[in-house]
Amino acid sequence: MSSIRENLEIIQQRIEEAKTRANRLNDDINIIAVTKQVSVERTKETLDAGLVHLGENRPEGLLSKKEEIREQAIWHYIGTLQTRKVKKVINEIDYLHSLDRLSLAEEIEKRAEKPVKCFVQVNVSGEESKHGLSKEETIPFIQALEKFTKIQVVGLMTMAPYTDDKETIRKVFRELKELQQEVVKLNLPYAPCQELSMGMSNDYEIAIEEGATFIRIGTALVG
Numbered sequence: 361m362s363s364i365r366e367n368l369e370i371i372q373q374r375i376e377e378a379k380t381r382a383n384r385l386n387d388d389i390n391i392i393a394v395t396k397q398v399s400v401e402r403t404k405e406t407l408d409a410g411l412v413h414l415g416e417n418r419p420e421g422l423l424s425k426k427e428e429i430r431e432q433a434i435w436h437y438i439g440t441l442q443t444r445k446v447k448k449v450i451n452e453i454d455y456l457h458s459l460d461r462l463s464l465a466e467e468i469e470k471r472a473e474k475p476v477k478c479f480v481q482v483n484v485s486g487e488e489s490k491h492g493l494s495k496e497e498t499i500p501f502i503q504a505l506e507k508f509t510k511i512q513v514v515g516l517m518t519m520a521p522y523t524d525d526k527e528t529i530r531k532v533f534r535e536l537k538e539l540q541q542e543v544v545k546l547n548l549p550y551a552p553c554q555e556l557s558m559g560m561s562n563d564y565e566i567a568i569e570e571g572a573t574f575i576r577i578g579t580a581l582v583g
């Protein structure tokens with residue numbers, strides 16, 4: 361296993377190259393280290409390497425890591441969140457990347473002690489195995505969030521389809537960006553929607569070229 365510092369150096373180099381290609385040199389790209397499959401020790405190594413954003417996709421993983429990690433970190437919940445688990449995690453996280461249904465929003469409204477920064481998850485590719493709203497459902501869904509005082513829509517999130525075809529992946533990211541810009545135009549105070557959470561180990565460079573502001577990297581960084 362190579363060190364996180366070494367992995368990070370390679371990733372940062374590639375991020376800079378993608379930013380250059382996309383003319384985005386002044387934009388900040390936030391790297392979320394997805395630590396769902398690694399130990400507390402490896403997670404601490406991530407923080408020691410200078411990263412601050414950590415991503416977990418299970419309540420148990422999140423809570424056990426939070427218990428042992430005292431260093432400053434920004435916690436992202438990136439997995440499907442079951443309604444009955446909201447109570448356990450919602451006040452332990454800084455960002456939720458998987459808001460995809462009103463029943464979840466209702467439970468958050470009930471349990472959150474302060475507004476939660478949420479990404480609305482969109483299933484752009486329409487793959488059946490993927491969670492998230494269809495493109496058509498997304499704007500009506502965001503409009504329906506108006507009555508919730510504990511939900512702040514900071515952006516949209518998607519996962520690319522499982523394929524090697526770069527153009528298919530690029531099209532998905534591009535469509536998410538177009539949808540995000542439509543949301544921005546609505547000028548909703550509770551949904552500034554400035555962020556795009558897209559790109560993982562295999563496709564983060566394409567995601568950056570298409571406008572990602574948060575990339576979620578597991579294997580290439582900590583694996």
Ligand SMILES: *Cc1c(COP(=O)(O)O)cnc(C)c1O
Nearest residue numbers: 394417438560561576577578579
């Ligand atoms: C696991 C996971 C990632 C990281 O995937 P890698 O391919 O290991 O980089 C990113 N986003 C979500 C939602 C995940 O579940």
